[in-house]
Amino acid sequence: MSILHTLAPMRVGGVGLKPKKIPPESELNVSYPATGCQKLFEVVDEHKLRIFYEKRMGAEVEADQLGDEWKGYIVRIAGGNDKQGFPMKQGVLTNSRVRLLMSKGHSCYRPRRDGERKRKSVRGCIVDANLSVLALIIVRKGAQEIPGLTDGNVPRRLGPKRASKIRKLFNLSKEDDVRRYVVKRLLPPKEGKENAKQRYKAPKIQRLVTPVVLQRRRHRLALKKKRLAKRKTSEAEYAKLLAQRKKESKVRRQEEIRRRRSASMRDSKSSNQSAPQK
Template sequence: LNIANPATGCQKLIEVTDEHRLYVSTKAAARGQTINLNPRIFIRSDFMDQRMSRIVPGDRLGDAFKGYLFRISGGNDKQGFPMKQGVLTQNRVRLLLSQGDSCYRPRRDGERKRKSVRGCVTSPDLSVLSLIIVKQGPQDIPGLTDNSIPNRLGPKRANHIRKFFNLDKADDVRKYVIRRTVHPKKEGKKPYTKAPKIQRLITPRRLQRKRRRLALKKKQAEKSKQEEADYLALLHKRLAEKKMKHRQEVKRRHSSSSLPQQPSGPNLIAISELLDSKKGRA
């Protein structure tokens, strides 16, 4: 059993030598029922035949766990395949997983892969069962509840710092940053503290950049609008010139077709010879 205590930050791995405690429920033991050791046929117990995120009591684990409540957060079977939430079976299935799915880490962008995962229902074929303490009992568990491990890093985002220290928007977040002490590896050097860079912090420079960005965006929009208007005006001018030129061409053709046709080619030669012959007779 891999038991974690979020209140103290501790985690402990407990090996259960007597698996009979997991195969029988507390109520069944109180009634004096016999324990069925067949892994396929067993009565519903506190830890077996339960789904992930189910809250179970820890009284069957021993007197030290009386009054404790655990939430099943996952586990691995004998071959190391992890339990996946939402797969309502006790066996293994092969699912096509992508980025964002549990039990899979993609190596490339958009990569999908078919992986073997185990269902979210507990059964005796598990080698490790992960539990989270929801309610602590009267007795302390060594290495789990008697010690407290503080978080190594504090909140980094500005809103998270405000929520952590219950601050208002008017308060200065930079005064409440949790610093951590760094001990140099070289001997003789004094330890120093480091503070994380606060993300999403509203400063006058950030507001100035935002105003500049909005002003540039507005200026660019006005410039695009003016260029579009100039283009449309030039386009209308070119279309009007083209239309006027077409009208003049049509008018010129009509005027040239209304005039009498002048003789040309062989007819002109014949007329000139006829006139010359008339002059010779005269």
């Protein structure tokens, strides 16, 4: 096969070529925990971002300089990524990139094997102009609404699962039944069964104290006490047997010493009697 067959046909004059999308200079990933919304803002004017420069992760900044709709807003710096995609790491007091040896439990690293450690490149926690995305969290809301961020509400798909958190959500006491307040989720009907009874799906409540749980706890304590009594009895029997064996060994050793002593005395007497008299 010649080289002409292996090469793809070239397009003359750039006909049909899509223009390359130019990425924005910087972006702000802003989240509002009160509504559960999150929105990405493209920032063309770099001068607006100077209020975040030389600030650390966790610092709270007034966002009035971002625009008129941001008047009165206070945001907290949650993190970010630089132009090459390396994430910011809390506690690294620099605005450049460093290589750190990380293990399980460190941020910006997920181990693939048990006990694995790896040296990864991360960015410091100080903001400067080399960031491509900066993550912000709204701490205090201003006077105006921001479309797509504060005007809507994204409901949580799942409710709390732990019993103590359900009590905290509905302000319940310890005497109230938590099972009546579980947040259920409506399941869509199956095909061809639109008129069937509505089905709900609820999470299994964790750390719920029921009579069965108390019974199991009492059973475990009873087994523990039984094992403790059995161990004490076994230790007493073993100590008694050990003392008896030591006593028997001592008696046998004394008899052996007595027998050897009597045998040596007989040998000495016989040797004295058999010796020739002068």
